[in-house]
Amino acid sequence: MSGDDADRRLAVTGAGGRMGREVIEAAADREGVAVAVAVNRTPTDPVAGVAVEDADRLGELLAAAEPDALVDFTGPGSAVAYAEACADAGVPMVTGTTGFADAQLDNLRAAGESVPVLKASNFARGVAALRRAVREAAAALPGYDVELTETHHNAKRDAPSGTAKSILDDVKSVRDDLDERVHGREGDAPRETGEIGVHARRAGDVTGEHEVLFAGNRESIELTHRAGDRGVFAEGALDAADWLADREPGWYGFGDVLDADADN
Numbered sequence: 314m315s316g317d318d319a320d321r322r323l324a325v326t327g328a329g330g331r332m333g334r335e336v337i338e339a340a341a342d343r344e345g346v347a348v349a350v351a352v353n354r355t356p357t358d359p360v361a362g363v364a365v366e367d368a369d370r371l372g373e374l375l376a377a378a379e380p381d382a383l384v385d386f387t388g389p390g391s392a393v394a395y396a397e398a399c400a401d402a403g404v405p406m407v408t409g410t411t412g413f414a415d416a417q418l419d420n421l422r423a424a425g426e427s428v429p430v431l432k433a434s435n436f437a438r439g440v441a442a443l444r445r446a447v448r449e450a451a452a453a454l455p456g457y458d459v460e461l462t463e464t465h466h467n468a469k470r471d472a473p474s475g476t477a478k479s480i481l482d483d484v485k486s487v488r489d490d491l492d493e494r495v496h497g498r499e500g501d502a503p504r505e506t507g508e509i510g511v512h513a514r515r516a517g518d519v520t521g522e523h524e525v526l527f528a529g530n531r532e533s534i535e536l537t538h539r540a541g542d543r544g545v546f547a548e549g550a551l552d553a554a555d556w557l558a559d560r561e562p563g564w565y566g567f568g569d570v571l572d573a574d575a576d577n
């Protein structure tokens with residue numbers, strides 16, 4: 314579909330990255346969606362027929378194309394800079410980037426005062442279901458030990474994953490006795506009560522797996538999500554962009570999109 318005929322015209326940053334490419338390819342397969350602007354830090358061949366421009370030109374490209382939303386999967390520093398470009402150009406921003414420091418999150422939130430900004434550590438609907446199940450299990454199993462394990466491909470930079478951090482917040486929201494995160498384990502000491510174990514594995518081309526183990530003395534349960542491919546994240550991000558395009562400035566999460574779906 315040509316950009317001018319589309320119902321939703323999007324900008325994509327990190328267009329040469331694993332997720333950026335996936336988003337552009339998923340957009341090409343969607344009725345009524347076109348990628349009007351695609352940028353990357355380093356020069357890249359066109360993706361699914363979409364020309365990829367120099368990311369330094371993002372501001373001028375947004376001003377000229379006036380897309381309905383921008384979808385970002387890059388790194389924390391660039392995501393903050395792109396959020397500022399979105400705020401200047403009046404373009405809503407969806408970011409799936411992970412690994413933000415607190416100060417960077419503050420900067421991202423500041424952009425949400427000018428334009429709608431939606432940040433999600435995971436755009437898979439199955440992960441949203443996993444997180445609901447984890448909150449329920451944590452509430453139903455007081456005193457049980459909790460250990461979280463995430464596994465990703467060997468090119469992932471941030472650890473633990475953004476999704477793991479979100480799940481840790483979920484557990485903590487109902488188990489405030491678990492106040493010590495233990496990243497991996499070594500040495501010579503039994504597990505202390507109050508610990509929550511966090512284990513990050515990096516291997517091969519694993520797309521993304523998150524497993525939460527709840528263990529009492531005579532029983533245990535494991536809740537696991539496995540992403541089959543990156544298309545599942547790209548589809549969720551496109552759903553989020555479609556929803557965000559009609560919102561007021563503010564700070565949103567993927568749960569807002571799913572809640573709106575449930576209401577319709």
Ligand SMILES: NC(=O)C1=CN([C@@H]2O[C@H](COP(=O)(O)OP(=O)(O)OC[C@H]3O[C@@H](n4cnc5c(N)ncnc54)[C@H](OP(=O)(O)O)[C@@H]3O)[C@@H](O)[C@H]2O)C=CC1
Pocket residue numbers: 326327328329330331332333353354355368386387388390391408409410411412433434435436437471475546
């Ligand atoms: N929320 C979700 O559902 C998901 C989130 N993610 C997250 O998305 C992010 C990207 O993942 P992925 O696509 O696998 O990563 P890649 O390494 O494949 O791609 C990263 C992209 O970001 C660009 N980039 C990185 N750092 C900078 C920088 N400092 N300035 C400008 N551009 C930069 C890269 O540009 P260049 O080509 O020049 O290096 C590249 O285009 C990660 O934070 C990851 O955790 C990933 C999957 C799902």
Ligand SMILES: O=C(O)C1=N[C@H](C(=O)O)C[C@H](O)C1
Pocket residue numbers: 411434435465469473474475476477520521522
């Ligand atoms: O870097 C990735 O690949 C992924 N990152 C996200 C995260 O950090 O949680 C989501 C997904 O697991 C894939």
